[in-house]
């Protein structure tokens with residue numbers, strides 16, 4: 001299921017992208033009508049803390065996830081309680097622009113990453129939309145640990161993983 005985060009929910013949008021959700025993030029220039037139209041046209045859950053927007057969106061039969069807390073973990077729980085996380089999609093998207101990142105040959109990005117990262121890492125990924133390069137640094141460990149702290153969906157995701165016999169995903173996550 002695709003998502004649309006309203007204004008002031010940038011951190012939440014970033015984390016939902018880390019988790020692999022297709023997440024549109026509203027810019028400051030977008031009005032409520034435009035957001036509702038995008039949610040409707042692209043079949044996205046509208047995630048917002050704006051009570052008036054929640055009311056208007058529901059009247060237009062737009063699926064809404066209401067956010068009541070300013071705490072990021074609470075916000076994430078509000079969304080994840082209504083979603084099934086696809087374990088294969090974790091860290092598959094660019095956190096800046098939502099595009100899928102794809103593997104790139106190490107030698108092609110040599111001049112664009114820190115020397116230490118180049119020496120220590122064997123795999124790199126590129127976002128073709130914004131040109132950002134990703135690798136599994138210590139920040140990835142922190143991201144995965146945080147994601148794993150949400151016990152409820154981890155159990156669901158592990159179950160799905162077993163169902164599809166995607167043992168490779170489990171091996172990655174069990175390291176943490």
Ligand SMILES: [Zn+2]
Pocket residue numbers: 094095096097098099127128129130131132
């Ligand atoms: Zn990008």
